[in-house]
Amino acid sequence: MMLRRLAGYLQRTWDFHSIIQAQGDSRMKPQIPTANVFLSVFVLFASRLGSLNILEQHLRMPRYWRSLAIPSADTIGYCLKRLDLERLRDSLAKIAHQAKRKKSLTKVSDPSKGQKGQSVAALDGHELWSSQKRCCQECCVRTKRMGEGTVQEYYHRVVMLQLVDVWPPLILDFEPILPGEDEIAASLRILRRVRQRYPKFFKILTLDALYLQRPFMKEAIERDFELIIVFKKEQTALYREALGLMRNKSAEEAKESHKKTWIWDLNKLESWYEVGTLRVVRSAEETTKRERIAGKWTEKTVKSDWMWVTTLSQEAVPTSTIIRWGHARWDIENRGFNELHTHWAMDHCFHHHATAVIAFLLILALSFSLTCFFFARNLRAVFYKDKSRTFLAQMLCAQLAEENIHSFLSRSP
Numbered sequence: 001m002m003l004r005r006l007a008g009y010l011q012r013t014w015d016f017h018s019i020i021q022a023q024g025d026s027r028m029k030p031q032i033p034t035a036n037v038f039l040s041v042f043v044l045f046a047s048r049l050g051s052l053n054i055l056e057q058h059l060r061m062p063r064y065w066r067s068l069a070i071p072s073a074d075t076i077g078y079c080l081k082r083l084d085l086e087r088l089r090d091s092l093a094k095i096a097h098q099a100k101r102k103k104s105l106t107k108v109s110d111p112s113k114g115q116k117g118q119s120v121a122a123l124d125g126h127e128l129w130s131s132q133k134r135c136c137q138e139c140c141v142r143t144k145r146m147g148e149g150t151v152q153e154y155y156h157r158v159v160m161l162q163l164v165d166v167w168p169p170l171i172l173d174f175e176p177i178l179p180g181e182d183e184i185a186a187s188l189r190i191l192r193r194v195r196q197r198y199p200k201f202f203k204i205l206t207l208d209a210l211y212l213q214r215p216f217m218k219e220a221i222e223r224d225f226e227l228i229i230v231f232k233k234e235q236t237a238l239y240r241e242a243l244g245l246m247r248n249k250s251a252e253e254a255k256e257s258h259k260k261t262w263i264w265d266l267n268k269l270e271s272w273y274e275v276g277t278l279r280v281v282r283s284a285e286e287t288t289k290r291e292r293i294a295g296k297w298t299e300k301t302v303k304s305d306w307m308w309v310t311t312l313s314q315e316a317v318p319t320s321t322i323i324r325w326g327h328a329r330w331d332i333e334n335r336g337f338n339e340l341h342t343h344w345a346m347d348h349c350f351h352h353h354a355t356a357v358i359a360f361l362l363i364l365a366l367s368f369s370l371t372c373f374f375f376a377r378n379l380r381a382v383f384y385k386d387k388s389r390t391f392l393a394q395m396l397c398a399q400l401a402e403e404n405i406h407s408f409l410s411r412s413p
Contacts, residue, residue, distance in 0.1 A: 002392070003399040006046070009378045010370060014098060019091045019366075025082040032069040037079040040071055041360065045367035047397035048390065050345040052076055058397075077351035080359040088362040089173060093197035095369055096163070096170050100201065104373055105166040108331070119202035120325050121172065122164045122332040123190065123211070125183040128357070129349050130155035138354035140179050156357055159186040161194065164206065164331035165324070168372035171336070171365035172198065174358055184216050191223055204228065204312070206329040212236075212309060217275050221311060228326050231280060231307035238271040238309070242280040245269075251284070252319075258288045265319045279314065281322045282307045343390055344368060 010016035023038045044055045052073035059070045071079070099105055100119075135141075135154035144153045157177040163170040173194060177186045205225050209232040211217075220227055233239055251262035264282040272278060283306045290299050308326040310317075340346035350360050375389050 002395050005378065006371075006374055006396065009374050013102075013373075013378075014095060014370060016370075019094070022091060023087055024084045025079050026084075027079060027082055030079070032071045032075055032079075034079060034083070036069055037071045037076055038083075038363065040076060041080070041363045042367050043396075045344060045364045046371050046393065048343060048345070048393040049397060050348060052350055077353070077356060080351060081353035081356040083355065083359045085355065085358055085362065088359065088366075089193075089197065092172060092362060092365055095366065096172060096198070096201065099170065099369070099373070104377065105163075105168075105170070108165055108167055108328075118204055119163060120165050120204045120206055120328060121161055121202045122206050122329050122336075123159060123161055123187050124208060124329075124332045124337070125157055125159050125177060125186070126337050128156045128158060128347050131349075134352055136352055136354055138176060138178055140177065157183070158358070158361065159183055159190060160332065160336065161190050162332045162336050163202065165328040168369055168376075169331050169335045170369055172201075174361045174365070176354060176358060183210060184213060187211070188216065188219060191220060191225065195223060204325065206325050208329065209233065214272065214275055217272075217311075221276065226311050228308050228310045228312070228322060228329075230326070230329070231309045236271075238269060238278065238280075241269055241271045242266055242282075242307070246282065260286045263319055263323070265314060265322075267314045276311065279310050279312065279322075280307060281310065281319055281326070283323050283326075340364065340368070 007016075020035045020039055023034045025034050025037075027034075040055060040059065044050075044052065049055050049058070056073045130153050132144075132151050132153050138156070139154040140157060142153050142155070143150050159175045159177060160171060161173040161175075163172060173190050175186045175190045175193075177183055203224065203226055205220065206228045207230070209230040211227075212229045212231065212233055217227060217229075231239065231242075245266050246264050249264060249266075251264050254261045254263065262284040264280075266280045268277045269280060270277055285304045285306070287302045287304075288299055289302055290297055292298075306323070306326065308322060310322055312322065337346070344364060346361070346364060350356070371393070372389070375392050379392070
């Protein structure tokens with residue numbers, strides 16, 4: 001059965017029992033161990049159930065009732081708002097380091113090869129959900145127009161740190177955006193924290209245009225990060241300097257089968273002297289795409305113009321690599337937020353409490369990474385050929401009715 005196979009794989013390859021037993025919370029004399037609660041939430045995400053109540057129904061089917069302490073939906077929420085988040089973050093770091101040591105990460109550009117060279121991570125913010133009736137102490141608040149009047153809307157936002165340009169796109173951390181602060185403040189908290197758990201894991205950050213701010217860049221550089229930031233701020237002196245130099249410098253042209261690219265690479269710009277010398281890379285692209293419309297193939301040309309500011313010099317990293325890493329920022333949107341929202345119930349409010357919100361997200365990150373490794377590296381190609389990961393997750397869900405998931409605990413040494 002796939003459920004037993006998953007349990008065996010997690011223990012043999014990732015020492016999953018130690019991860020389960022490492023979790024803890026602040027409950028006094030709990031009747032249901034933290035390990036049972038953590039494992040239940042892990043399976044909630046691995047099987048894509050999407051609801052604590054549905055999970056409880058699966059685990060409490062009378063025909064398969066066992067004497068193990070099975071947490072209810074209320075118990076899970078009560079426990080997770082008291083969970084030790086730092087232990088969860090330690091578990092995420094443990095999996096990430098093991099994956100890199102085992103060479104389990106593969107480049108998106110060439111999946112046949114293991115990851116080589118420098119690792120690149122992305123930071124970005126995301127809104128989880130909003131409500132006009134329920135709030136907590138860490139809810140952000142905004143005023144929304146409704147008809148002729150206005151209402152107060154409460155919402156939660158987080159910043160996610162994710163490894164990009166590799167498969168699977170490892171999620172490394174989450175940080176809440178607190179009321180009255182912006183995305184930059186939460187991102188800086190992550191940067192101050194990650195060096196302890198990931199001292200040499202990655203050094204390069206690829207970021208959206210929002211992060212092109214002097215205070216953020218100065219602190220990131222002081223913490224030994226290299227930056228690649230989308231450049232859109234036309235009003236800045238740096239932008240005007242870059243455009244002026246581009247007018248006097250001819251572009252380097254590159255051609256592919258369906259794509260033409262004109263590239264400018266400007267080194268050692270000093271308009272932002274308080275940050276340091278910067279480099280600007282511009283890529284103007286024309287791509288020919290074929291579409292089938294009403295049974296007929298048509299071609300159209302799509303134009304795009306990208307600019308990035310980076311702290312990486314021309315001697316350290318070639319232009320083509322800067323462009324690839326700059327585009328890799330979209331991994332956190334496409335293979336991060338979009339996939340987690342659509343298939344993993346990331347934006348569902350399981351329990352409205354600030355600590356519980358982050359606890360659910362960190363367990364989601366663990367489940368996402370480990371099940372991706374399992375489907376890609378443990379199942380035989382004949383078995384999962386032409387089958388999506390959503391279908392395989394549904395098979396895990398179906399088997400919950402046949403075997404109590406807490407047998408994971410009894411199988412692990």
